[in-house]
Amino acid sequence: MSAAVTSIAASPGPDVVEHPRLTVIGTGYLGATHAVSMAVLGYEVLGVDVDQAKIDALVAGRVPFHEPGLPEQLAAALASGRLRFTTSFDEAAAFGDVHFVCVGTPQQRGSNAADMTYVDAAFTELARRLDRRALIVGKSTVPIGTAARLTELVQSVAPAGTEVEVAWNPEFLREGYAVQDTMHPDRLVFGVTTPWAEQQLRAAFRPVLDEGTPLVVADLPTAELVKVAANSFLATKISFINAMAEVCEATGADVSVLATALSHDTRIGGRFLKPGLGFGGGCLPKDIRAFAARAEELGVGQAVRFLGEVDGINLRRRQRTVDLVTELADGDLVGKRIAALGAAFKPNSDDVRDAPALDVARMLHRAGAVVSVFDPEAMPNAAKVYPELRYAPSLTAAVMDADVVVLLTEWQEFRDADPVDIGTLVHERRIVDGRHALDADRYRAAGWEYRALGRPVQSPTVELTVDERDAFRRTA
Ligand code: UDX
16 A cells, blocks of 8 residues: 655645636536535536436536535526536536546445446546546545556546546535535545645635645545445444344343433444434445455455444344334234335435335335335335335325334424324324334323334323324314
8 A cells, every 4th residue: 555645735836726627527416516515615617427317407406306405505506607517528528627526336236346337437438538637536435446446547548648647535425414514524535646636636625625624635545445434433333232222122221221321421422323223325335335345355354344244233123123013013014004204214315225214114015014105305216116115195194094103214294293193193003213213201191102123112101082082183
């Protein structure tokens, strides 16, 4: 591995473009947010994608996914005249001084490794057209060693040869907070091989650095590793508390109380220590699998073999949630009406990639239950993946006459629901809180049998009268 590159913060060298023109290649979640944010920060930005429909939507001011705050920022960026979109790599190569590559690296079919098709294609298509000094900056999450491989590839196909450099700048944005995380990140990481590349990147992030954002300058493999290491740590923390939930289930201990007690230790902290149905989404699951696969290739598989266990603990939570629902459904799911609250992999997102919620809904359906799913934002995406499930138009419609309600994604709307009110709609007041998001005491006080992963069983404290229930049903 190469040594860390010395950070040089002095005034830019002669070749550094102080206010670089930026391209952003790949306008999915990461790319669209990056392009919009950089334009809002004052840069001239050209967004590039091979998908004409995506480009048309963005040009028309439409964000093709749910991300709070992004539509407003897109409108502002378009109105400023600094943000444009194209499908032309010729235009991108002519326009940009710094090119950010933000295309996806999904899990390969039939393997845990990352699919590098899109990254390789983006770098190649762009480089073939670069006839002057330029910096290509990878932001996608990639197997370690990719940036070095792409440097060779780029310099062999680019007309400008070694005048074109590759840098790596991993992205840590969370869905639901994408704009905030992009404009005000908690750190920037620049993987570079020359002082010029560092200076050029500094110029491309000037406003972010000016507000005091910590910068770590690293070599290429370290920069690649930061991203997968961060996601591995977060996934491990979640699976750790969920492993403790398994122990709690066998001992009668309460994982919620345990997590609270652990979180007061500032060395541990409470973030990402929330027990429940576990992690999903477009990053954590595929990134830990790809990391383990890459480590095996590098001959250090043993060092991260625990990630297989992290994955296994996480997936077991889904089955355990189905088991709890089955218990509440008197041991038999066939024909039982189950209200599944949530489909997205987390709240404030319409993303259903590897969503634990949707997986549980599907498992319940396959076991013979009549599953009624409601999610405030993710139903169109969910219906595309699992058209066989029923989708209810509202929370109240989903829970109507349910034998068991199961909370799978902790949307605020579900947290705010009144257990007394929804208790009058269901057939049986039985709920599984898959996200530890509800007030168990309030539910029990309203006559519900409340169950959560890793928490002991307790009986409801009151029963609603039939009259109370009928009175509310008439007004709902
Ligand atoms: C994650 C990383 O946080 C981000 O830095 C990276 O760039 C992309 O991957 P994201 O996928 O948007 O971001 O979701 P995140 O907020 O990290 O949540 C991931 C999953 O973990 C969700 O399914 C969430 O419900 C779950 N989770 C999170 C828990 O189960 N318990 C917790 O305590 C925290």
